[in-house]
Amino acid sequence: MTSRIDAGPDLAERARGVLDPTSFAYYAAGSGENLTLREAPDGWREPRLRPHVLRDVSTVDTRTTLLGTDLAAPVVAAPTAFHSLATPQGEIATARGVASAGSLLVLSARSSREPEAVAEAAGPWWAQIYCLRERAVTEQYVRRVAAAGARALVLTVDAPYVTPRGAELGPLPFDAGDTGARLSDPATRPDALEQDPSLTPGVIARLRDLSGLPVLVKGILRPDDALACVEAGAEGIIVSHHGGRQLDRVLPTSRALPPVVEAVAGRVPVLVDGGILTGLDVLVALALGADAVLVGRPVLWALALGGAAGVESLLHSYREQLSRAMALAGCPTTADITPDLVHTGREHGTPC
Ligand SMILES: Cc1cc2nc3c(=O)[nH]c(=O)nc-3n(C[C@H](O)[C@H](O)[C@H](O)COP(=O)(O)O)c2cc1C
Numbered sequence: 001m002t003s004r005i006d007a008g009p010d011l012a013e014r015a016r017g018v019l020d021p022t023s024f025a026y027y028a029a030g031s032g033e034n035l036t037l038r039e040a041p042d043g044w045r046e047p048r049l050r051p052h053v054l055r056d057v058s059t060v061d062t063r064t065t066l067l068g069t070d071l072a073a074p075v076v077a078a079p080t081a082f083h084s085l086a087t088p089q090g091e092i093a094t095a096r097g098v099a100s101a102g103s104l105l106v107l108s109a110r111s112s113r114e115p116e117a118v119a120e121a122a123g124p125w126w127a128q129i130y131c132l133r134e135r136a137v138t139e140q141y142v143r144r145v146a147a148a149g150a151r152a153l154v155l156t157v158d159a160p161y162v163t164p165r166g167a168e169l170g171p172l173p174f175d176a177g178d179t180g181a182r183l184s185d186p187a188t189r190p191d192a193l194e195q196d197p198s199l200t201p202g203v204i205a206r207l208r209d210l211s212g213l214p215v216l217v218k219g220i221l222r223p224d225d226a227l228a229c230v231e232a233g234a235e236g237i238i239v240s241h242h243g244g245r246q247l248d249r250v251l252p253t254s255r256a257l258p259p260v261v262e263a264v265a266g267r268v269p270v271l272v273d274g275g276i277l278t279g280l281d282v283l284v285a286l287a288l289g290a291d292a293v294l295v296g297r298p299v300l301w302a303l304a305l306g307g308a309a310g311v312e313s314l315l316h317s318y319r320e321q322l323s324r325a326m327a328l329a330g331c332p333t334t335a336d337i338t339p340d341l342v343h344t345g346r347e348h349g350t351p352c
Pocket residue numbers: 026027028040078079080081108109110128156218240241242243244245273274275276294295296297298
């Protein structure tokens with residue numbers, strides 16, 4: 001087991017060496033021609049920064065607060081399915097690593113361990129939800145995660161149907177455990193456990209009333225959708241294309257983010273994910289208006305390489321890299337990372 005894990009673009013190749021090929025392919029997969037998947041990291045490399053100088057950066061503070069939860073850095077573990085493919089303890093190990101790093105776990109609705117068991121190992125966590133055709137199944141799950149201590153629900157809305165992916169799993173090469181049982185209840189109708197494709201924004205208030213928890217909506221790429229969700233009661237927006245695993249050829253989240261931030265106008269936090277591989281990427285995302293980012297595959301690679309300690313090390317590395325980038329950009333706190341850090345060509349006196 002490797003314990004030192006640096007955030008960066010070579011992590012996937014390192015993880016390939018320790019994962020069985022089917023599991024690696026499942027985690028790595030995109031959809032269609034993988035255009036969205038391939039473009040995602042480059043989106044964060046496009047903007048050019050205008051760093052401040054002569055600001056006191058002798059100490060840099062990466063901490064932030066998200067819906068009342070204090071975080072060591074604005075980097076959160078995205079909901080990703082089936083962590084048992086990476087390590088036998090699955091999400092229990094992830095939860096430990098995330099908690100040790102002072103971060104927040106968003107537990108996938110397709111976790112390979114039961115939420116109550118993960119909650120025991122976790123620090124602060126949110127529960128990602130899919131609304132299934134059989135509402136009773138979703139309602140029961142929502143009650144369970146609320147009782148287990150989730151601080152918020154994350155409703156994923158970009159998957160009314162699951163897109164076939166290039167390298168889809170055949171029979172699960174592991175004990176899908178509790179999730180397997182939950183998703184194969186013979187008492188329910190055959191399509192009961194498929195995602196409900198008829199959802200509208202009204203579902204947000206229903207979930208809030210059912211759980212008593214704030215609801216964030218994940219999978220937003222357009223400002224009008226973001227606004228509709230906020231008006232329907234969403235308490236956070238997550239700009240995401242599901243790691244390039246749903247509709248292919250959608251725009252990079254780095255480009256979708258600024259108009260969403262503008263439309264939401266500070267009413268609720270806006271988070272973003274997709275191809276965020278380094279602390280410098282995090283700085284760019286924050287400068288483009290995000291309150292925090294989520295990282296999906298990097299956490300899976302770290303989990304495979306180093307278990308809980310690997311996840312902790314990865315998150316520390318994002319934080320260190322962000323801290324260094326903030327210092328060089330003249331931003332001693334995350335509040336100092338403002339949109340004018342990004343060169344647009346429209347600044348006063350700056351030729352286009
Ligand atoms: C293997 C894998 C499984 C995923 N499972 C879920 C899921 O169960 N629910 C969900 O909302 N998003 C899921 N996602 C999407 C992630 O939450 C996130 O949007 C995406 O991974 C971010 O991109 P990144 O992997 O480049 O960081 C999954 C992504 C991957 C790679």
